[in-house]
Amino acid sequence: MPDQTKLAGGVKALQQEAKEKAVQNKAKELDIPYVNLLTMPLNPDLSKVIPKEVAEAAGVAVFFQSGKKLRVAAADLDEKAQALIEKLRKDGYWAEVSLASEESIRAAHKIYFSKQYQEKEKVETEFREEDLGSFAEEIAGIQELKTKIEAASSDAALKYIQVGAYKTHSSDIHFQPEEKMVLVRFRIDGVLKSVFEITRKTYDGLIKEIKYLSHLKLNITNIPQDGQYSFILNKRQINVRVSTLPTHYGEACVMRLLDSQRSAIPLEELGFEGESLKNIQGAVQLTHGMILVTGPTGSGKTTTLYTMLQSIDTQAKKVITLEDPIEYNLPGISQSQIDEDQEYDFASGLRAILRQDPNVIMVGEIRDLETAETAAQASLTGHLVLSTLHTNSALESIPRLINMGVKSFILAPSLDLIVAQRLVRKLCPDCMESKPISESEKSHIAEVLEKIRAKGIEAPVMPTELKSAKGCDKCSHTGYKGQVAIAEVLRFDQLLRNMILENKPMPEIYDYISKQCKMLTLKEDGVLKVVSGLTTLDEVERVAK
Ligand SMILES: [Zn+2]
Numbered sequence: 001m002p003d004q005t006k007l008a009g010g011v012k013a014l015q016q017e018a019k020e021k022a023v024q025n026k027a028k029e030l031d032i033p034y035v036n037l038l039t040m041p042l043n044p045d046l047s048k049v050i051p052k053e054v055a056e057a058a059g060v061a062v063f064f065q066s067g068k069k070l071r072v073a074a075a076d077l078d079e080k081a082q083a084l085i086e087k088l089r090k091d092g093y094w095a096e097v098s099l100a101s102e103e104s105i106r107a108a109h110k111i112y113f114s115k116q117y118q119e120k121e122k123v124e125t126e127f128r129e130e131d132l133g134s135f136a137e138e139i140a141g142i143q144e145l146k147t148k149i150e151a152a153s154s155d156a157a158l159k160y161i162q163v164g165a166y167k168t169h170s171s172d173i174h175f176q177p178e179e180k181m182v183l184v185r186f187r188i189d190g191v192l193k194s195v196f197e198i199t200r201k202t203y204d205g206l207i208k209e210i211k212y213l214s215h216l217k218l219n220i221t222n223i224p225q226d227g228q229y230s231f232i233l234n235k236r237q238i239n240v241r242v243s244t245l246p247t248h249y250g251e252a253c254v255m256r257l258l259d260s261q262r263s264a265i266p267l268e269e270l271g272f273e274g275e276s277l278k279n280i281q282g283a284v285q286l287t288h289g290m291i292l293v294t295g296p297t298g299s300g301k302t303t304t305l306y307t308m309l310q311s312i313d314t315q316a317k318k319v320i321t322l323e324d325p326i327e328y329n330l331p332g333i334s335q336s337q338i339d340e341d342q343e344y345d346f347a348s349g350l351r352a353i354l355r356q357d358p359n360v361i362m363v364g365e366i367r368d369l370e371t372a373e374t375a376a377q378a379s380l381t382g383h384l385v386l387s388t389l390h391t392n393s394a395l396e397s398i399p400r401l402i403n404m405g406v407k408s409f410i411l412a413p414s415l416d417l418i419v420a421q422r423l424v425r426k427l428c429p430d431c432m433e434s435k436p437i438s439e440s441e442k443s444h445i446a447e448v449l450e451k452i453r454a455k456g457i458e459a460p461v462m463p464t465e466l467k468s469a470k471g472c473d474k475c476s477h478t479g480y481k482g483q484v485a486i487a488e489v490l491r492f493d494q495l496l497r498n499m500i501l502e503n504k505p506m507p508e509i510y511d512y513i514s515k516q517c518k519m520l521t522l523k524e525d526g527v528l529k530v531v532s533g534l535t536t537l538d539e540v541e542r543v544a545k
Contacts, residue, residue, distance in 0.1 A: 019101050027099035033342065035073050037063055037104035042215065043230060047112030050084070058084040061100075061108035066326075066336050068093050073100035073108065098342075111215075146196040154205030158213075159231070161206075162240075164195075165257060166233055168476075171298075172257070175203060177250035188476070189425045189483050190298060200250070207244075207253055214242040221251045228325065241325060258327045267307055270300070271485035271529070275457070275518060279417060279491040284308050287359070289416035290379040292366075294391045300423045300485050301388045302327055308386060309333060309362055317359035322349040324364050338364065346371040354378055363387040369405040376406060376414040385414075393522070394420040394490040395513060399506055412501040421487040422522055422543040424535045427467055428475035432533070434465040441466060441537060448527040457518055460531050467533040484534055486526040486544060490519050 020036055027034035042063060049062045049070065058080040064071035070093045074081045077097070088095045145164045149157040161184070165173050170186035177183075182203040185192050198206075211218050214227030223246065230239045241256040267277055283291050291308065293301045306328055312319055314332030321330070324338035324346070334356075338349060346363055347370040353361060354374075366372045366387050379385040391397045397418050401411055437445075445462065452459040469479030490513065499509050513519060520528070526540030 016101075016103060019103065023099055023101045030077070030099065032077075033096070033098040035063060035071075035098040035100050035104070035342065037061065037073055037100055037108045039215075039341075042108055042111050050088075052109075052113045054084060055112070056109060059102070059105055060084060061105050061112065063098075063108065064337065064339075067334050069334070069336070070095045071098060072096070073098050073104060075100060075102045075105045146198065149198060150202055154209040157202065157206055158209050162231055162238070162257075163233060166238065170257065173255040175207065175253040177203065177247060177252060179249055182250075189480060190423050191425065191478075193476070203250075207251060210242055210253060210255065211244070214240070216242065216244065222246050239325070239327070258325075265303070265307060267304075267311070270304060270307060271534075272487060272489070276419075276487055276489035276520065276525070279489050280308065280419065281311070283417040283491070284311055284384075286384055286416060288379055288382050288384055290376060290414045291384070291386045291417045292389050292397055292415070292419070293386070294389045294394065294397050294418060294420045295422060296390070296392065298423070299421050300483070301421065304419065304421060304485065305362060305386055305388065306330065309360070312360055318357065319360040319362070320353045320356055320358040321362040322346060322353060322364060323362070347374060350374045350378070354383075358383060360384045360386070365390070366401075372401055372404050372406045373410065376410045379414040380410070392420070394418040394488045394519070395510055396420075398500060398509065408500050408503055412497040415492050415497070415500075417492065418490045419487055420490075420522065421485045422526075423483040424486055424526060424529070424539040424543055425478075425480035426482045426484050426534055427469045427536065428472065428479055428481040430474040430481075431472035431479065432467050432469045435468050437462075437464060437466050444537065445527055445531065448524055449531075452520065452524050452528070455514070455518055455520075457520065460528070463531055466530065466536075468536060480539075484529065486522050486529060486540065488519055488521050488525065490517060493517070 016038070020038075024034045046062045046065055049065060050060065055061060059075040059078075060081055061073050062070055063073050070088065072085065072088070072095050074085075074097055077099070081097075085095055085097055145160055149160050152160060161173060165186055168186060168188055170188050171190075172187040172192075174185040174187070174192065175182055176185065177200070178197075180200070181197040182200060183194060184196055184198060185194050187193075208218060210216075211225075211227070213229040215229075216225040216227045221244075224244060226241070226243045228239060228241050230237050232238070236259060239258040241258065243254050245252045245254075267280060272280055283289065293304050295301050309319060309321070309330060319333045321333060321335045322338060323335060324340075326335045326337050329335070336349060336353065338344060338346060344352075346365065347368065350361070350363055350371060351374060361375075361378060361383055363371065363375055363385065364387070366375060366389050375385045375387055389397050389400060391400050397420075398411075398415075402408065442462065449459040449462065469475070471477035471479045475481040496509070496512060496517065499512060522544035523540060526535070526544050527537070529535050530537050530540060
């Protein structure tokens with residue numbers, strides 16, 4: 001009787017909604033925040049903060065942690081709960097209490113302490129690289145995964161897919177339902193690759209498992225949902241951001257894998273060199289000012305920001321971040337997670353962290369005027385502010401901020417550095433070979449090198465050969481392995497600031513930048529990387545037209 005079940009589910013949902021409303025009102029009376037843990041993704045790692053018996057006896061659950069900062073939900077502010085909060089504070093935690101329904105607390109405890117989860121975690125940590133042995137680098141090996149997946153239970157099948165993606169250094173897993181089957185694709189080095197197809201029946205089980213783990217509503221398939229969970233692989237915690245989307249043939253799902261313990265990559269290895277590198281290194285050490293990293297989704301902005309943050313001396317400076325989501329854990333840095341449902345957004349979060357007396361602030365993204373203005377003002381009052389902006393080029397960022405409504409007298413003095421970047425695939429070192437340069441390549445490269453020299457930047461001589469790759473087992477027969485950034489790095493000088501301050505027309509500003517600021521464009525930086533044998537003209541064309 002599916003209809004009756006649905007109806008009963010609906011009534012239950014309404015009753016719960018009424019209960020939540022009552023708790024919300026009570027929280028308002030007590031003047032403390034309210035939280036609904038039933039709809040919030042919870043990190044099972046938070047179970048470690050308060051022991052099971054204590055948490056259950058006091059009716060509390062930790063739902064957020066950033067260093068020593070905790071947010072704790074309590075069903076009731078009775079003596080037991082208050083004593084526990086007091087103890088947490090004595091232990092050096094900064095604990096903020098929110099009111100939640102009993103159902104909320106129970107749901108959190110179920111995720112944190114149930115045997116089911118504890119057992120699941122055990123299975124996960126037993127999952128070792130040897131199990132997948134030769135699948136390591138080859139997509140061909142992944143084909144064999146398919147057989148295992150079709151035969152396994154849903155939770156085991158998901159683990160196979162996770163390990164397969166991790167081993168191939170995939171950043172995303174895509175499930176795309178088609179009429180008769182579901183296409184599974186991995187994004188490797190920024191490019192989507194079909195790995196295999198699975199039956200709709202297997203996918204049904206998988207998507208339920210994924211939605212369960214990421215606390216999405218299982219019975220809802222007709223609206224997009226977002227959530228997250230994490231798994232442990234070889235003692236590394238991998239965070240997974242899940243997003244589902246209703247499509248013609250059913251619910252599509254994309255999972256982004258984020259390795260929380262990924263080690264720092266130096267700026268040089270990301271692809272920054274010469275003047276660009278020097279300009280970034282200089283700006284990161286400033287005591288105040290604003291650094292923006294721009295580019296479309298998947299252009300490596302976050303990695304660049306994180307690398308910048310990691311080059312800051314956190315012993316001498318207090319660094320606080322405001323992120324959505326926290327992608328990697330950074331030692332020595334206080335990271336704070338945005339929670340729009342709790343009205344903890346970039347703008348309000350930024351005001352809150354300014355009261356924490358930071359030296360350096362990283363704001364995940366500037367999306368609105370309030371965040372932009374607060375960030376710019378913070379940079380004028382003794383803070384170094386780092387953020388990202390969704391624009392295609394460094395130049396475009398200036399009119400974007402002005403169109404957002406930021407006053408030029410605030411913007412002009414605050415901006416220090418704008419980085420615009422893209423990622424290109426690197427040639428595979430194992431099958432790379434030299435080929436004589438063709439006439440058309442020659443004229444294309446000559447034109448770009450000439451432009452670079454005209455800006456007063458040193459350019460290499462025309463090469464007689466270029467590198468290309470035919471593909472081998474090591475690079476899944478693509479010819480490429482790994483990625484490197486191509487970037488334009490704009491350092492602001494006093495003249496440029498004055499032009500913004502005086503509201504000079506944009507073409508005049510662009511003209512000044514291209515003639516006086518010694519800034520390479522994305523394409524110019526890309527061509528230099530082609531000449532030095534890192535990538536190909538095709539790759540540069542693909543990302544920087
Ligand atoms: Zn190769």
